[in-house]
Amino acid sequence: MLLPSTERALLHRVAVEQAEYRVPSLIAAVVRDGELAWSGARGRVDGSQPTIDTQYRIGSITKSMVATMVLRLRDEGKLDLADPLTKHVPGAPLGDRTVAQLLSHTAGLRAESPGDWWERTEGGDWADLADSMNGDSGSKALLHRAGRRFHYSNVGFAALGELVAQLRGRSWFEALHAEVLVPLGMGRTTVSPAAPHATGWAVHPWADVVLPEPAHNHGAMGAAGQLWSTVSDLARWAAFLGGDTGDILAADTLAEMREPAIVTEGDRWDAGYGLGLQLQRRDGRRLAGHTGAMPGFIAEVWADPKDRTGVLFLSNTTYGGIRGKLAGAMLDILAEHEPNLPEEWLPAPAVDPKLLALTGTWYWGSASIALHLRADGLLSLKALAHGGRESRFRPEADGSWTGLDGYYAGERMEVVRGPDGVADWLELVSYVFTRAPYEPVEPIPGGVDPAGWQGRG
Known part of the structure; x- marks a missing residue:
C-alpha cells in the first residue's frame, strides 16, 4: 500500500x-x-x-x-x-x-x-x-x-x-x-x-x-x-x-x-x-x-x-x-x-574460500580493477582508478566464468592456478589480469622490461 x-x-x-x-x-x-x-x-x-x-x-x-x-x-x-x-x-x-x-x-x-x-x-x-x-x-x-x-x-x-x-x-x-x-x-x-x-x-x-x-x-x-x-x-x-x-x-x-x-x-x-x-x-x-x-x-x-x-x-x-x-x-x-526503499542487504549464507581469495584488486597492465563476490554467487568486475569496463560473471561447471553484461558479455574468464591451488592470474578475452601492475613473473603478452618500473630524470 x-x-x-x-x-x-x-x-x-x-x-x-x-x-x-x-x-x-x-x-x-x-x-x-x-x-x-x-x-x-x-x-x-x-x-x-x-x-x-x-x-x-x-x-x-x-x-x-x-x-x-x-x-x-x-x-x-x-x-x-x-x-x-x-x-x-x-x-x-x-x-x-x-x-x-x-x-x-x-x-x-x-x-x-x-x-x-x-x-x-x-x-x-x-x-x-x-x-x-x-x-x-x-x-x-x-x-x-x-x-x-x-x-x-x-x-x-x-x-x-x-x-x-x-x-x-x-x-x-x-x-x-x-x-x-x-x-x-x-x-x-x-x-x-x-x-x-x-x-x-x-x-x-x-x-x-x-x-x-x-x-x-x-x-x-x-x-x-x-x-x-x-x-x-x-x-x-x-x-x-x-x-x-x-x-x-x-x-x-x-x-x-x-x-x-x-x-x-x-x-x-x-x-x-x-x-x-x-x-x-x-x-x-x-x-x-x-x-x-x-x-x-x-x-x-x-x-x-x-x-x-x-x-x-x-x-x-x-x-x-x-x-x-x-x-x-x-x-x-x-x-x-514515496521513493522505493533499496532492497535489504543480507550477507551470503556461505562462502567458498577459493572464491573469496579471488576478490580484491587486480591489474590489466597499469589499469586497476576489482573483483567483488556477490551474495548470489556471481563475480562482478569493476574498474577503479581509471574507469572503464564493468561486467558480472556467472560460474560454469568447468571452473571458468562467463560474462553476463557489458563489454565482456558472453566472454570466458579463466582462473589460472598454480600447483598450490592459488590463483596466479586471470585470463579474459586476450587480456591477462595480475595482482601487481605488469607483474613480471606472469606470462604477459609482449613481455615486461627486466629493469621493471623506474623513475625518469
Missing part, C-alpha cells in the same frame, strides 16, 4: 488527464515489489467507474506477450534467434530476415498489412496475409535493408504469431494462454471482450460527443494487437517484466529481452527497442514495457526492474494527449512522494 498523500497525488493526476483529454474512462495502477499497490479510476463504463477487473483492449502490449512465447521456444532449443523466419514458416515472403530482427523491428518489413485499415476490419489467416505480400511492388513485404533502421512493423509480429503456431501446433493465443497467461494468473486476458468490459469510443475533436469504435477478430494480424486485459492482469504482467518471472522465463532471458537492440529516435537513446519490448530512459531510470493503441483504446505498461516498480493505465479513447504523459507523471509522483 502507498501513503494517503501519495495516493491522493496519483488520483489527482489521473483525474486531470481524464478531464483535460476528455477520456470516457481511465484507470491507472502502481505495482510495487511484485504486487498491485494502488489503483485509481475516473469516468464511466456502463454507468459505473471501471474496476481492476474491467477489460480494455491493450493493442500492441500483445506484442510483448507474443515475444515471450518466442523466447520460450528459443530456450527450449526449438529455434535460434538468428534463424530466418522461413526456416520455420515456409513460404513467408520475408527473405532471409531473422527471428531476432522481427522481434526488434529491424527486419525492414512494412509497417501495416496491405489492403484495408486492419485495426477496423475482420482479418484473414496467415496464408491470406502472406499471399497479399507476394503481389506487385505496392504490397511487397520488405522495404529496407535488414538492420538498417528501426521500422515498427505490425506485420512482423503477425509473422511471429505464425511462428509460434507452427512450432506449437496450435494458435499463438492458445499457446500463450496455456504457457504464460494461466501460470501467471492472468485469466482475464483474452482475444475477445468478456464482461465487464469497456466499449471503445472516438471522441469528437470539437464537441463533447462520442462514436463507438468496432472491434473485430484480426486473424493473423491479431498477434500484433488483438488482446483485451484488465488492471489486475497487467499488474501481474508489470511484475513479470520487472523480474518476477516465475517458471515462465529464465531471469537471464528476460534480461536479454530488455537489452536495447536498436535506438528508435533521437541523437542519443532515450527510447529504444529490445526483443519484443519497448525501452525508455527517464531521469536515470531504465524502463521496459510496451504501449498499445487500437481504435477506441489506449494503454501502457512499464516496469523499472531496478526499483521493483511498475505503472500502467487503460483507457477507452481513440486518440488523446494522455499517451506518453501519464505513465511518466506517475513515476515522477512516486519518486517525489
Whole structure:
C-alpha cells in the first residue's frame, strides 16, 4: 500500500488527464515489489467507474506477450534467434530476415498489412496475409535493408504469431494462454471482450460527443494487437517484466529481452527497442514495457526492474494527449512522494574460500580493477582508478566464468592456478589480469622490461 498523500497525488493526476483529454474512462495502477499497490479510476463504463477487473483492449502490449512465447521456444532449443523466419514458416515472403530482427523491428518489413485499415476490419489467416505480400511492388513485404533502421512493423509480429503456431501446433493465443497467461494468473486476458468490459469510443475533436469504435477478430494480424486485459492482469504482467518471472522465463532471458537492440529516435537513446519490448530512459531510470493503441483504446505498461516498480493505465479513447504523459507523471509522483526503499542487504549464507581469495584488486597492465563476490554467487568486475569496463560473471561447471553484461558479455574468464591451488592470474578475452601492475613473473603478452618500473630524470 502507498501513503494517503501519495495516493491522493496519483488520483489527482489521473483525474486531470481524464478531464483535460476528455477520456470516457481511465484507470491507472502502481505495482510495487511484485504486487498491485494502488489503483485509481475516473469516468464511466456502463454507468459505473471501471474496476481492476474491467477489460480494455491493450493493442500492441500483445506484442510483448507474443515475444515471450518466442523466447520460450528459443530456450527450449526449438529455434535460434538468428534463424530466418522461413526456416520455420515456409513460404513467408520475408527473405532471409531473422527471428531476432522481427522481434526488434529491424527486419525492414512494412509497417501495416496491405489492403484495408486492419485495426477496423475482420482479418484473414496467415496464408491470406502472406499471399497479399507476394503481389506487385505496392504490397511487397520488405522495404529496407535488414538492420538498417528501426521500422515498427505490425506485420512482423503477425509473422511471429505464425511462428509460434507452427512450432506449437496450435494458435499463438492458445499457446500463450496455456504457457504464460494461466501460470501467471492472468485469466482475464483474452482475444475477445468478456464482461465487464469497456466499449471503445472516438471522441469528437470539437464537441463533447462520442462514436463507438468496432472491434473485430484480426486473424493473423491479431498477434500484433488483438488482446483485451484488465488492471489486475497487467499488474501481474508489470511484475513479470520487472523480474518476477516465475517458471515462465529464465531471469537471464528476460534480461536479454530488455537489452536495447536498436535506438528508435533521437541523437542519443532515450527510447529504444529490445526483443519484443519497448525501452525508455527517464531521469536515470531504465524502463521496459510496451504501449498499445487500437481504435477506441489506449494503454501502457512499464516496469523499472531496478526499483521493483511498475505503472500502467487503460483507457477507452481513440486518440488523446494522455499517451506518453501519464505513465511518466506517475513515476515522477512516486519518486517525489514515496521513493522505493533499496532492497535489504543480507550477507551470503556461505562462502567458498577459493572464491573469496579471488576478490580484491587486480591489474590489466597499469589499469586497476576489482573483483567483488556477490551474495548470489556471481563475480562482478569493476574498474577503479581509471574507469572503464564493468561486467558480472556467472560460474560454469568447468571452473571458468562467463560474462553476463557489458563489454565482456558472453566472454570466458579463466582462473589460472598454480600447483598450490592459488590463483596466479586471470585470463579474459586476450587480456591477462595480475595482482601487481605488469607483474613480471606472469606470462604477459609482449613481455615486461627486466629493469621493471623506474623513475625518469
